[in-house]
Amino acid sequence: MAKKPQKAAPKGNQKGYVLAWVIAGIIILFTPSTVFLLVIGMAPTLVAFFIVDRHPLKYTSRTVGYLNFAGCLPYALDLWENGGIWDFERLVEIVSDPFSLLVMYSTAAVGWVILFLTPPVVAAYLSVTYEMKEKRFKARQEELVESWGRNVRHGASEMDGEEELDRVDDVGAKASDGNAAG
Amino acid sequence: MQYGIIDYWDASQPRTRIDLVTLYRDLKRAREVMTRTASGEGVERVIYDLNPALACLSPLVEEYYVIDIDSLLPAMDSLAEKSDDVRFLIDRHLAAFIAAHFSGLRGSELRDLDNQADPYLPILAAIRLLSLIQERATRVKPYINLGKLAAKMLEPTVKRYHNRQTRERIASAMKEAGATGRLSELLSVTDNYQIVEDDERRFQMAVMEYRDITNRLRQLVSDQGNRGAISRELGAQVSSVLSGVATMIALLAIVLVTFLTSG
16 A cells, blocks of 8 residues: 655744753753643643643643633742752742642643633624524525515525536536546 | 498499598508507507597596597596596507597507516606696696506505615605696606616616625634634644744844843
């Protein structure tokens, strides 16, 4: 069997990845304690990103991650103020404090709560909007029929029929072209 | 005439008679006209061509003894006053009489009398013809009864318009124009191609709008079927935005508090 040709990654993406890794390396080098704090504090986000979230645009990870980061930031600031770049003692203090872990993880939990609550609200909103749109569209159609008579409806369906015929003709023409080429 | 007896008689004469040459020529032309079937032609036309002083034999105006074109419209006005049940204004006899006695014809009016493609064209052509006679008269007079009858007969032509409001407007304007007794005014209301074209253009736009709305409704029904997936996708987007906004507010608050307490 012939192998499927693999798609080459776009050049722009490759450059982005390289740049991200370079920046990550620099950050790890200059702020290792902050990185460790974030890795521990943002564990729910990492789980969401690598395990749960299968969407290409990573909405779940973003929702959890933004709030999780907000939960971690006060401790990162504390680390910068009271410790140093290489001061792991303060890091251990923060990480071993259940309250700080609770704060960091509960902000992530808020993200998850938002994620679970929003779709039903959006569904209800969509349902109401659909009904309103449907009513508005039907009212406009009735208005058109009232002003222009039933012929406006027949004209529209005839136009649709013609387009359908055009489509069938196009398909037929393409098929006959293909046969001729074959 | 039809079987060429006149030609035979002419040929049988021992010598040509100069005084009859014009008559032979008229009769030969009449024989040709007799073969035509259009309105304003045929045997009826021959009758009026060969008898210029003959009164119009149309059942519509026969009793009014119409012998020239000037007395035609007063007769038709009287006819309109007496009879409500007139189905057509010009029959073959009247068309032939007009063709023989009225010199201001352009030709298209008589042709349109026979038009079968558009049901409104014959009645419009008849009124156009009478309007032409009215306007070309030495003294233009209004014929109110004829105008009203013409307006009544033209009522079905409003069906050419698609728009209900336009129909009502034109019907009302037709009644008013008919009451003036000037057929040209009635025609300018009824036979206005600009309004017809404008109505047609607007109708096509209405059809397209109707079709567009139908497609949107179909899309809505399809979206309703996928409402779960759509709300999940949209919900994820919205929650991401909400989370971003909440984070921004929280970050600002944290930074502010940190700077204020550190100072």
